[in-house]
Amino acid sequence: MLEFDPFDESYFDDPFSVYKRLRDESRAYYHEELDCYFLSRFEDIWEAVGSGHFSHRKGTNTQDLLAGKPPNLALSSMTPPDHTALRRTFWPFFSPGFTRGIESFVRGHARAFIDEAIEKGHVDANGELGRRISVRVAFKLIGLPEHDADRVAGLVGLVFDRSPQVKGPNQRALDAQAELHGYLLEKIHERQKTPGEGGLLDSLIAYRFEGKSLPEDQLLSNIYLLVVGGTETLPKVFAGGVYQLYKHPDQRAELVRDLSLAKDAFWEMLRYEMPTLMLGACAEEETEIGGGTKIAVGQKIMHLWVSANRDEREFDDPDRFDIHRKAPRILTFNNGRHRCLGAHIAQMEGRVLLEELLTRAPEFDVDEAGAVRIRSEFFRGFDRLPIVFGKA
Ligand code: HEM
Numbered sequence: 590m591l592e593f594d595p596f597d598e599s600y601f602d603d604p605f606s607v608y609k610r611l612r613d614e615s616r617a618y619y620h621e622e623l624d625c626y627f628l629s630r631f632e633d634i635w636e637a638v639g640s641g642h643f644s645h646r647k648g649t650n651t652q653d654l655l656a657g658k659p660p661n662l663a664l665s666s667m668t669p670p671d672h673t674a675l676r677r678t679f680w681p682f683f684s685p686g687f688t689r690g691i692e693s694f695v696r697g698h699a700r701a702f703i704d705e706a707i708e709k710g711h712v713d714a715n716g717e718l719g720r721r722i723s724v725r726v727a728f729k730l731i732g733l734p735e736h737d738a739d740r741v742a743g744l745v746g747l748v749f750d751r752s753p754q755v756k757g758p759n760q761r762a763l764d765a766q767a768e769l770h771g772y773l774l775e776k777i778h779e780r781q782k783t784p785g786e787g788g789l790l791d792s793l794i795a796y797r798f799e800g801k802s803l804p805e806d807q808l809l810s811n812i813y814l815l816v817v818g819g820t821e822t823l824p825k826v827f828a829g830g831v832y833q834l835y836k837h838p839d840q841r842a843e844l845v846r847d848l849s850l851a852k853d854a855f856w857e858m859l860r861y862e863m864p865t866l867m868l869g870a871c872a873e874e875e876t877e878i879g880g881g882t883k884i885a886v887g888q889k890i891m892h893l894w895v896s897a898n899r900d901e902r903e904f905d906d907p908d909r910f911d912i913h914r915k916a917p918r919i920l921t922f923n924n925g926r927h928r929c930l931g932a933h934i935a936q937m938e939g940r941v942l943l944e945e946l947l948t949r950a951p952e953f954d955v956d957e958a959g960a961v962r963i964r965s966e967f968f969r970g971f972d973r974l975p976i977v978f979g980k981a
Pocket residue numbers: 649664665666676723726727814815818819820822823826863864865868869921922923926927928929930931932934935
């Protein structure tokens with residue numbers, strides 16, 4: 590009989606075979622102790638997130654929704670009409686126009702960091718390249734000072750740290766979370782006294798809904814969501830994607846010859862290397878999931894994104910990495926009310942990083958022995974992926 594436990598470390602190294610069994614044998618798997626259904630097929634998750642029958646009021650992740658911690662107070666846990674109104678305030682900093690406007694900023698930094706790395710001979714694609722870019726982008730749209738970006742990138746790299754046998758974040762992760770909270774709170778206080786130059790933090794301080802402003806804990810939660818959510822995912826997709834190019838030299842050579850393929854290549858990397866294993870919701874009405882399983886109001890469900898993106902019912906030969914695939918839809922950014930606001934930005938960041946890496950160092954190598962993979966119930970991918978330059 591199929592038994593699935595998201596906290597059981599035995600499947601962290603290879604979740605794919607477990608997910609395949611879930612899709613085939615138990616498309617709406619019920620875990621009694623966690624009182625949660627796990628959806629694993631693409632279509633079932635697509636339908637659930639798009640249905641409007643679920644909310645994030647009990648949280649979304651393995652710590653709040655599954656382990657019972659109160660959810661954060663950020664946009665990602667809100668419900669309409671508050672969610673709709675606040676999301677409107679976020680939007681100007683995530684639109685395609687805003688994204689185009691910061692592309693040269695991203696490219697300038699990508700060039701500088703890659704040139705620096707070539708000079709040094711090696712770089713960690715996750716922590717020293719992707720994360721340094723994505724934290725700068727989050728800082729730019731929030732309106733935080735760039736000179737703090739690398740210190741904060743270091744903290745963000747620790748907030749999901751895990752140790753074997755410790756369920757959830759370890760002490761290092763909790764310390765990093767506390768330090769990051771302290772830093773962001775200090776910036777909020779400064780900006781409340783003296784407004785900045787019109788970044789998202791200024792908009793959130795000025796925001797009013799039904800005459801009320803956002804309390805301090807909600808301001809903090811939203812900025813934390815942006816710094817962490819916007820910074821931790823992109824570098825992992827990039828590192829995973831770089832690794833796939835290293836493993837598929839023909840596809841890498843094609844990309845080097847024709848960089849106009851970088852956009853589609855990064856889209857495939859987003860499908861293939863989705864780092865977030867699961868996020869979920871709870872039912873707001875009696876409904877059905879997974880092709881006929883009836884669930885009651887308040888029932889928790891989890892979306893196994895990584896499984897959905899490898900579902901053979903949606904993708905031909907899903908375990909094949911193929912930069913020409915051009916999948917019409919993927920489940921990397923959610924597709925409902927909480928669809929990722931950073932989707933345009935993330936795609937631009939990934940494309941620009943690929944273009945600059947393949948222009949400046951098309952022959953890069955990967956030090957597989959130095960690579961470190963994440964082992965956690967929440968994230969997969971590389972914690973460290975050393976790229977090596979100049980080995981003739
Ligand atoms: C490859 C990179 C990224 C991935 C895989 C990703 C994934 C996601 C997912 C799956 C959600 C939905 C969360 C849920 O269902 O509970 C989400 C929401 C969100 N993401 Fe991203 N994200 C990425 C990049 C970014 C970036 C760069 C930013 C900002 C700079 C960002 C900001 C947000 C925000 C604000 C939300 C909340 C939207 C809402 O609740 O209405 N994301 N993201």
